[in-house]
Amino acid sequence: MAKLGVGIIGCGNISSAYLSLGPLFAALDMRAVADINMDTARARAAEFGVRAETVDGLLAAPDIDVVVNLTIPAVHYDVTRQILMAGKHAYSEKPLVLTLPEGEALRDLAASKNLRIGSAPDTFLGGAHQLARATIDEGTVGNIIGGTCHVMSRGMEMWHPNPDFFYQPGAGPILDIGPYYVTNLIQLIGPIKTVASMATTTFPTRKITNGARDGEDIPVTTPTNIHALLEFHNGATVTLGASWDVWNHTHQNMELYGTNGSLYVPDPNFFGGDVLASDMGGDMAALPTRDHPFGIPNQEQDRANYRCAGLADMAAAIDTGRAHRCNIDLAVHAVDVMTTILRAGEERRFITLTTTCDRPAALSPKEAAALLA
Secondary structure, eight states, X not given: OOOEXXXXXXXXXXXXXXXXXXXXXXXXXXXXXXXXXXXXXHHHHHHHTOEEEOHHHHHHOTXXXXXXXXXXXXXXXXXXXXXXXXXXXXXXXXXXXXXXXXXXXXXXXXXXXXXXXXXXXXXGGSHHHHHHHHHHHTTTTOSEEEEXXXXXXXXXXXXXXXXXXXXXXXXXXXXXXXXXXXXXXXXXHOOXXXXXXXXXXXXXXXXXXXXXXXXXXXXXXXXXXXXXEEEETTSOEEEEEEESSOSOOXXXXXXXXXXXXXXXXXXXXXXXXXXXXXXXXXXXEEOOOTTOGGGSOOXXXXXXXXXXXXXXXXXXXXXXXXXXSSBHHHHHHHHXXXXXXXXXXXXXXXXXXXOOOOOOOOOOHHHHHHHBO
8 A cells, every 4th residue: 555645734732643544544644744834844743753844835845745734624725735735635624614605616626636535533433433334234223213312511611721713604503513423324324415403502601710811702703502403315304413512421322223223322422332222123233343443452551542533534545537526525424414404503404415425435444454554
C-alpha cells in the first residue's frame, strides 16, 4: 500500500490525537503541521517529530498529498477550499461545513479537480458500531422500524477553559456532538428523508467554572435543547434528543428497534463499547465482539481510540480507486440533516431534505486490520 504524505492545518487540542494515532495506519505518513500562530505550530511539530510550516508553505509542499483541516468549524469551508485549490486531497474534522451550499460547492470543486474529500467523524468505523452494522445487515433484529438517541449533559463550561464557541452558531449540541449520532444512524439505517424538531435556548448565558476565566459569564446564541424526529427513507422513525441543559438522565445513547428484536448501541462519540441485542421477547444480552481491530482498547480507561481510521481508509481508497467510507456525500447529507433540524426547530414544521447518500460500506475486521501498519 502506497503511503500518502499528510499535513495538518490547525494545531489545537485535537491535532495531538491525529499526530499520535496516525502512525498506527499503513497508508499515512505524518509529515508537517501549520497554524496561523507559528509558535503553536513549532511547539506541536517538536512534540511529534514533524516539521512546522506556514499555511501557505504546507499547501505548496510537494511531499504533502492530503491535508487535514483541524481549524474551527467557522472556517472549515474556506480552509478546505484552499486545500483543494492547492491540488491536494482534503480531510476535515466535523462538521465538514456549516451550510448545505458550502458542502455542495466543495463537492463540485473536488470533482472538477479529481480530488477526494473526507470528513470526520470516523468513529462509526469502530468495532462496536461495525458489530451493530453487521447485526442489522445479517437480519438478527429484523428490519429497523424505529429508535431513540440521547446525547445530553450540562454542557462544556464546567471543564473547558474557553467554551465560548460551543454556544455560538455553528456549534451547540447538534453541530458539535450531533455529527457522531447522525452519521452513525446513516451508516446503520440509511439516508434520512424528513426531519422535524423543537429547539430552545434555556439559558441566555453560561458561567465558566474552571481555569483562568472561572466565574465569567458567556452569551448563548444558538439552541442548546433540541428534540428532533427523523424519518428515514426505509420508513424507520427515530427520535434524537440533544441537549446541554440536562443535569442527569438514564437514557441509552442509542436504541434501535427491529421487527425481530432490539439493539442497544454504545456512544457513537467513541469507537468501542458493548453492543446488546434481544430477539422477540428475550432479554438484552451483550453480543460477542468478533475481535474487530478498531474495538480493542488502546488508551486509558479501557478505551478504544482509532482516530485517523477514516483518513487511512481514504488514503487506501485513493491507492486502489474505490470509494472511501467517510466520503463527501455522507458528510454533506449529515450537514443537511443537522442544519435542517435547527431550521425545523426555528420554523416549527416538518422539512423534507434535498440530499441523500448511500450507506458507506461496512468495515469488516479483516478490512480494518489491512489498514493498520
